Amino acid sequence: MRAPRELVDLPYASHLEAHAGGGLERDEDYDVVHFRGREFDEPDAGNARFTESAFTAVKLSGGVLRRARFNDVWLHAVQFIGTDLVETRWLDAEVVNSALAGTAVFGAELNRVAFFGCKLVSVNLRDARLREVAFVDSVLRDVDFGGAELTGVTFPGSTLEDTRFDGARLKKVDFRDAAALGIATGHDCLGGATIGLAQALDLAPAFARALGVTVKDR
Incomplete structure (x- = not known):
């Protein structure tokens, strides 16, 4: 995995x-715009389009960016706190040392997106579509992938805690390089994923429960 780019x-x-x-x-078009050191409280930017733009040290508190588009964007030290990113579209985006907390991203489409050193806490990605997405050296805590479609998604160096995959559809998803693989629910929906032997042993009790298998010593 390549290193994140500088501005x-x-x-x-x-x-x-x-x-x-x-x-x-x-509904605004933001082309080749640099947002730097800004704080946006309760922004209303639904259907906005950000193209070849950069965000540096930006904080968004609450607000609605529903159905916004992020094409070829770079975000560094950005915070999305309780922001509505529902049905947003992300293409060729790079998110570096940023945080998403209590953020609704369900129904979004993420294509060729890389998260480097990010923290995602209580992020709702239900029914989202992720293709060629990499979570690198990141923390995913209480992230909900329920009903989502993940294709070619990787987690090198990342820590997953209480993540949920109920009803998710996985294809060519690779968990092997994850630092920790904490899956709360949806073990029966991990078909199409690759895990390491040590991870399989850790998850074995949960897999058994998902299959209705009782494991006990005499």
């Missing part, structure tokens, strides 16, 4: 223009 490494870095100020607007 200067972005192919559009020299074209970025500082955000002029004010809040985020609904």
